[in-house]
Amino acid sequence: MSIQPIQQKSTIPPEKLNAVETSARIFNSPEAAAVKEEFCAVGRKLWLRKYVDGNGGNLSCRIGPNHVLCTPTRVSKYDLTPEDISLTDLEGEQLAGTQPRTSEILLHMEIYKTVPEAKAVVHCHPPYATACAITGRVPPNLVLPEFELFVGKVAMAPYETPGTRAFAETVRPFVKQHNTVLLANHGVVCWADTVTHAEWLVEVLEFYCQTLALAAQMGAPIAHLSAEHLSELLAIKKTLGLPDPRINAATQETLAAGGPGAYGS
Numbered sequence: 134m135s136i137q138p139i140q141q142k143s144t145i146p147p148e149k150l151n152a153v154e155t156s157a158r159i160f161n162s163p164e165a166a167a168v169k170e171e172f173c174a175v176g177r178k179l180w181l182r183k184y185v186d187g188n189g190g191n192l193s194c195r196i197g198p199n200h201v202l203c204t205p206t207r208v209s210k211y212d213l214t215p216e217d218i219s220l221t222d223l224e225g226e227q228l229a230g231t232q233p234r235t236s237e238i239l240l241h242m243e244i245y246k247t248v249p250e251a252k253a254v255v256h257c258h259p260p261y262a263t264a265c266a267i268t269g270r271v272p273p274n275l276v277l278p279e280f281e282l283f284v285g286k287v288a289m290a291p292y293e294t295p296g297t298r299a300f301a302e303t304v305r306p307f308v309k310q311h312n313t314v315l316l317a318n319h320g321v322v323c324w325a326d327t328v329t330h331a332e333w334l335v336e337v338l339e340f341y342c343q344t345l346a347l348a349a350q351m352g353a354p355i356a357h358l359s360a361e362h363l364s365e366l367l368a369i370k371k372t373l374g375l376p377d378p379r380i381n382a383a384t385q386e387t388l389a390a391g392g393p394g395a396y397g398s
């Protein structure tokens with residue numbers, strides 16, 4: 134007499150099984166491996182530049198319609214390894230990875246949901262930009278061309294307790310028009326097409342805030358760029374494909390005046 138082995142039926146519904154397989158495939162893809170390495174390089178830059186303190190700051194990258202790679206909670210950005218990175222869905226539910234995802238993931242998700250062109254988000258606490266965020270001072274425009282080209286106008290989101298949904302929602306009104314937002318009494322968040330480029334925005338902002346702080350100590354008035362200078366910079370921005378609401382505003386003003394589009398078709 135032969136004994137039939139008991140067939141163990143899977144209790145996981147097929148659609149869920151598919152989702153698990155998809156997550157594993159994305160998490161282990163060559164594209165994800167490259168992003169994990171990029172996180173480590175950018176994390177080290179943030180730490181070396183003193184833009185993060187303790188385990189502060191977090192990085193994420195949208196790698197699929199509903200899949201986001203992100204840094205873990207309670208790990209210094211200097212010590213990041215590819216094995217620390219986790220995968221979540223757009224609600225912040227962790228799908229893969231051994232380390233728990235960052236506690237600030239909802240902030241990142243709010244940006245991905247509001248701005249489809251946002252592919253990567255960097256949040257950190259650089260001292261000069263954070264000094265602006267604790268004094269409620271948005272850095273003025275029209276001082277340095279680099280800042281106008283890459284950052285443009287900065288917004289200030291109101292304070293809420295970090296990690297909460299209310300905190301994440303504070304950036305929603307601003308991120309469509311601004312790639313860089315100061316978080317009152319907290320730090321800064323930037324979005325771009327890659328993690329490296331989002332970190333560049335942090336660098337440009339921090340450098341700008343530091344330069345303005347140094348200039349303020351000199352007791353002489355700061356010279357500003359003119360409206361003509363700005364329109365030249367916006368034309369360059371348009372050529373480079375860098376979005377700026379001031380480009381649209383200038384075009385609309387010209388169209389309203391009955392003239393041809395300022396920047397052609």
Ligand SMILES: [Zn+2]
Nearest residue numbers: 189190295320
């Ligand atoms: Zn923070």
